Amino acid sequence: MAGLGSHKTVATSPGQLTFIQAIRSGLRDEMERDASVILLGEDVGAKGGVFKATEGLQKLYGQTRVIDTPLAESSIVGVAIGAALNGLKPVAEIQFADFIHPAFNQIVSEAAKMRYRSNGDFNVPMVIRAPFGGGVHGALYHSQSVEAFFAHVPGLKVVIPSTPYDAKDILISAIRDPDPVLYFEHKKAYRMIKGEVPEGEDYSVPIGRARVAREGRHMSVFSYGLMVHYCLAAAEQMAAEGHSVEVVDLRTVRPLDREAILESVEKTGKALVVYEANRTLGVGAEVAAIIAEECFEYLDGPVLRLGGPDVPAMPFSPPMEDFFLPDTDRILDAMRSLAAY
């Protein structure tokens, strides 16, 4: 996986960070501020993570706070749960979201239910970070989008930032949150996406709030993660064709920001949801259901979903990989067909 993990230096202007630098900056700030924050996972220590998200942190904070674990995901999460029950704020790294499944029971049956099943006696202030998504030649087991499994579960929160600014702010919000948060980061965004990141204590992005990434009047497009950037590019093209497209970056997929979704659709009357995960029974279905139930009378067209195809996962062959991942052209097609209503 050398191609996935290789560290390319990206020139950034002052105040600008890449997506992965923003994550590292958020981790470092919180570790500096709060001695109860620890990191654990495979390769997070001496190597600094296969994507370098934790680079240099073990040097700064030592082996007791940045822990290289055995290669066993259930133990990474299960031990993090125990540490969280006893006063620490663990940030567990699952090296690829594709490998989170051995820890599913610990996440869904243990972490998510701990507060509820103990009648509020115990809680699990834990973050699980995992790179997700495709388009980096990662094939079936280094490309998966797994958010829908966890977004189904009350007791969990699921965040998926798309910009360096949000990556840092939402990570800090997640670490400070009293409940388990899954933090999915698109690996293709790591070095491709750069942007302004605030310094110091001015953190402002709470969990559960969407962001209007581009204002528009004719249709609403809801997305998250890397796809937000593709939607913005498509919206730009649509503007040239005379259509004003609003792009809403959901940022959190559990809990969804219902208010922001409804507010946008009430204004535009049309809705498209764009995401990379398998299309069926995903975040798109829930967004569409919210719109259908609560602002039916505002709709001027069907609520459309553009997702990955319903095949088990993203293939390695470049044409098959390209076919799987929604791109600007396909988003444009969907936008145009919605605009025709």
Added chain:
Amino acid sequence: MRVVKAEESLAPAPAIQVEMYRAILMARMTDERCWLLNRGGQAPFVISCQGQEGAQVGSVFALDRTQDWFAPYYRDLGVVMALGMTPEEILKSVMARAGEPNSGARQMPSHFGSRRLRIISQGSAVATQCLHAVGVALAARTRGESALAIAYVGEGGTSQGDFHEALNFASVHRLPVIFMVENNSYASSVPQSLQMAITDVADRAAGYGMPGVVVDGQDVLEVYRVTRDAADLARSGGGPTLIEAKTHRLTSHSSDDDQRVYRKSGELEREAKDDVIPRFRDHLVGSGILDAKQDQSIRAELTKVIDAATQVAEDAPYPGADETYLHVYGEGPPFPEDLGGEPRLPKGD
């Protein structure tokens, strides 16, 4: 070099031994009351400690109840009662009544948990608690505390990956953890011979680089002694120990099971003869620590306590539907956004 003291000097003081005996009796008699309530239609489900109380109480008394953490499994009524859970609390739990301390009557009975008593909340999937104990120990060590964590699990639970991952993690990082396997020879109906291809679970320890100890789980003071040794090792930075207490399950797996279907002939009778209660009582009487009259008065006192507790529990209300949405997230009731079109709760109770 460590000086090995005479075994007797490691035994708890006579008054403490009587306290241990009382805790064992309290667990047994409370458990028996749960079955009565079940057969009387007042408790839908019972899963028992009977037969295993010696290993449970012996291990708890060897640890520091003011700072150590306990991750029990569903048979560990003896553990939680030795830690301070009361008959009233247990009987409320078995009847799903308000004031039940483990879960607010959300979970089935015997899914223990109490921050006050440092009992880590457990679910129903077995062996997950082994990893939680490792994490709890990791946090304690990170802060430089001398607390340790003990995870209890049945021999069936040792087949789970989480058990093995927990032993491995704890040993790699030399964490202060004790793994206590209560081997009662049956996981539900499945005998040990179909659970593993070895005789002693403790043999697993060698593969993880930690001591493995087999102890007669019906011998309270032996369990106390080996747990004490494991605690000393853990607190001195020596890492985890795997203890296997060979014990018996005197009841069916649960109130929904009939073990006569799958038990070998004569087995239950043999195990009943090895019950911890007569064995420990004989030791106490033989050592002049307890006499028949004191034994009777402890039992009479416990009967009174359990009778009163039964009444209080029966009179307590169920937690109402208005509590359904509580404790999903720390912010309080679920996000209004999350409720969406969900069913509204009935007004009032």
